[in-house]
Amino acid sequence: MAATASIVLPVHDFALEPTLECGQTFSWQRKGPQRWQGWIDGQPVEAWQTAGRLSIQGRVTRAAVQEYFQLNAPLNDWLAQLPRDAHLPIAFAFAPGLRILRQDPWETTASFICSSLKQIVQIQQINQSLRQRFGMEMAPGRFTFPDFSILASGTEQALRDCKLGYRARHLHRAALQLQQGEISLAEIARRPTAEARQDLMKLQGVGEKVANCILLFAYGRLEAFPIDVWVERVLRELYFPGKRRVTSQRLRQFAADYFGPYAGYAQQYLFHWIRNRPKV
DNA sequence: TGGCAGGGGTTGA
DNA sequence: TCAACCCCTGCC
DSSP, X not given: OOOOOXXXXXXXXXXXXXXXXXXXXXXXXXXXXXXXEEEETTEEEEEEEETTXXXXXXXXXXXXXXXXXXXXXXXXXXXXXXXXXXXXXXXXXXXXXXXXXXXXXXXXXXXXXXXXXXXXXXXXXXXXXXXXXXXXXEETTEEOOOOHHHHHHSOHHHHHTTTOTTHHHHHHHHHXXXXXXXXXXXXXXXXXXXXXXXXXXXXXXXXXXXXXHHHHHTSOOTTOOOOOHHHHHHHHHHHSTTOTTOOHHHHHHHHHHHSGXXXXXXXXXXXXXXXXXXXX
16 A cells, blocks of 8 residues: 555544444454554544544545544533433543544444344454455455445355354345335435434334434434443433333333433443443 | 353344 | 344353
8 A cells, every 4th residue: 555644633522542442333443552443434544642633544534534533523512411410421521532423324234233132342353354255455454344235246145154143134135225225325314313213224134223323323313322232221220220110112212301412422421331331 | 171141133923 | 022043252
C-alpha cells in the first residue's frame, strides 16, 4: 500500500476506546495500548487518540471521519436531556466520551443478524471471516465488508463455512431480499423510525432487538433502545429492584416512556457499564 | 482430556 | 408461548 496521509482532528468529549469497544461495532481490532485498526467509509484505517486529538491514517476525508465518529454531535447536551436519576451519571462517568457511531447500514445489518446468541469476540471473528472470504483486498490482509449482492449470489453453505451456524440461512436470505429490492436500506433512511423498524424487521433474521441496533448504530435514530439480555439485566437491577414479576414487555414500555429521544445513549452507557464495571 | 452448560435472538408452529 | 437452531468458550 502506498503511504497514506494522516488526519488529525481536535476532539473534545470524545474517547476512542469505549467508542470502539462498547459492542456497537465489530470491524475494529486493537493494535496497541491506544491504537486500533478498522474501517471508515469503506477504507482501511488506523486510529489513535492522544489528549485532545484524534488521528486517523488512511485514505479518508476529514468529513468522513467526523461523520463516522459523530464528532460534531453535541454529546453533553444530549446526555443532559436524559432523566436525572441516580443511575445514569454513574454510567456516564464510567466511560466519558463514548459516542454512538454512524456505521454503514448493510454491514451493521449483517453483523447484528450474526450476533444472536454470540459473544462479541465471536461476532468479530465472523466479520473477519466474511471479509476474507468475500471481500476485496484494499491493503495487505485488509478486506472490505462484502456487499449484499455478493453474499446473495453465493450459497448459504459458503456462509456456514464462516462459522455462522444457523445464522447463515438468515444472512443469505436477507441478502437476497435486499438484492431483489424487497427492502431498500437507502429508503429506510428516509422513513420515520417506527416505520423504518417495521421495514427492517421484514428482513430474515432481524427481530425487534436487531432492528433497534441497526436504527441506532447505522441510522442515528437515537431514540432506538435495543434490549438484549444485558440491558434487560441492568434495567431490572436499577429500575425494578426486588420486583421479580416485571415482564420483558413492561421493560420495553418503561424504556420507551422513561428515557426519551436520546434513549439510545442511555442504553449504550448502561450496557457498557454493566458489562465492564468492577466486580464486587 | 472430555463432557457440559450457556451465550448480546429469531423463527415458526 | 416455546422449542429449535449452530458452535464456540469457559469451567469442572
